[in-house]
Amino acid sequence: MRIAVPNKGRLHDPAIDLLDRAGLHVVDGADRKLYAQTVDPDVTVLYARAADIPEYVADGAADVGITGLDQAEEADTGALVDLLDLEFGSCRLVLAAPEDGDIESVEDLDGGTVATEFPNVTRDFFAERDIEVDIAEVSGATELTPHVDIADAIVDITSTGTTLRMNRLAEIADVLDSSVRLFAREDVADDEKVQQIRMALESVLSAEGKRYLMMNVPEGRLDDVKEVLPGMGGPTVMDIAGKEDVAVHAVVDERAVFETINALKEVGASDVLVTEIERLVE
Numbered sequence: 001m002r003i004a005v006p007n008k009g010r011l012h013d014p015a016i017d018l019l020d021r022a023g024l025h026v027v028d029g030a031d032r033k034l035y036a037q038t039v040d041p042d043v044t045v046l047y048a049r050a051a052d053i054p055e056y057v058a059d060g061a062a063d064v065g066i067t068g069l070d071q072a073e074e075a076d077t078g079a080l081v082d083l084l085d086l087e088f089g090s091c092r093l094v095l096a097a098p099e100d101g102d103i104e105s106v107e108d109l110d111g112g113t114v115a116t117e118f119p120n121v122t123r124d125f126f127a128e129r130d131i132e133v134d135i136a137e138v139s140g141a142t143e144l145t146p147h148v149d150i151a152d153a154i155v156d157i158t159s160t161g162t163t164l165r166m167n168r169l170a171e172i173a174d175v176l177d178s179s180v181r182l183f184a185r186e187d188v189a190d191d192e193k194v195q196q197i198r199m200a201l202e203s204v205l206s207a208e209g210k211r212y213l214m215m216n217v218p219e220g221r222l223d224d225v226k227e228v229l230p231g232m233g234g235p236t237v238m239d240i241a242g243k244e245d246v247a248v249h250a251v252v253d254e255r256a257v258f259e260t261i262n263a264l265k266e267v268g269a270s271d272v273l274v275t276e277i278e279r280l281v282e
């Protein structure tokens, strides 16, 4: 089983970090290597450019891949199965034009030129609206093109909006909401190993923002404590050898920890421990 991961750029570190936290540690990932082993002898990492990953997966060079939805939509491959939203690399593809120009709507671009690194997505966007545009494919610095008479507008990535603002461009329309996904080729999407990888990654995302609470509770107050701890499927209750108290464990939303601890103290809980959770396999 080969998993394609961005070899550099902004997606590389978070992708490797996520695999790590999922327990799929890369063991010989020296820089500039094409392949790396993981702790699972059946899983190899293949490093590739984010833009090439959909094609690698579609062609069988890899079985699953981690890259942006924007790249998957742009790639000229058959459909890949979008197995899991990995919740990083969130950005939008937008149509934008000079702030002080005459392009204010999508229709104003009829007969015009749009520069982009995403020609396929852009072509589809205008075709769906029956608007004829010429597409100027560029490989970077797209934001400059409307100011040097190469294009009337652009379709490009934005997240904070800083780059558009710095280049005096205004958003005209949303083209695509993107985030990084785990993609699989259709014929392997249901394979056991692929599903194990999906579940391992999902368990890291599920644990994010959750805390594990442990405490001692007098047995007579257990019902009150349960009221305070809605938890996931109720708390775990254990006897403590030679003691009247019972031990109670529960998973709680990080944002609710402060309030929950105060409420727990009020109903008689003591020795409350709060710990982080690495993974949560549901």
Ligand SMILES: Nc1ncnc2c1ncn2[C@@H]1O[C@H](COP(=O)(O)OP(=O)(O)OP(=O)(O)O)[C@@H](O)[C@H]1O
Binding pocket: 008, 009, 010, 011, 049, 050, 051, 067, 068, 069, 070, 071, 089, 090, 091, 157, 158, 159, 160, 178, 179, 180
């Ligand atoms: N500003 C951004 N904020 C969030 N996500 C982004 C942003 N820019 C790009 N992305 C996501 O990262 C993916 C990879 O971006 P890109 O291909 O530009 O690589 P990079 O990290 O800039 O490295 P390089 O361009 O040097 O290969 C994009 O397809 C998109 O999904």
Ligand SMILES: O=P(O)(O)OC[C@H]1O[C@H](OP(=O)(O)OP(=O)(O)O)[C@H](O)[C@@H]1O
Binding pocket: 010, 140, 141, 156, 157, 158, 159, 160, 161, 162, 163, 164
């Ligand atoms: O809305 P913002 O937060 O300003 O982000 C948008 C910018 O981020 C990306 O560029 P990147 O930083 O990856 O540089 P690149 O052109 O070298 O890929 C993208 O191509 C935009 O230019």
Ligand SMILES: [Mg+2]
Binding pocket: none
């Ligand atoms: Mg970039």
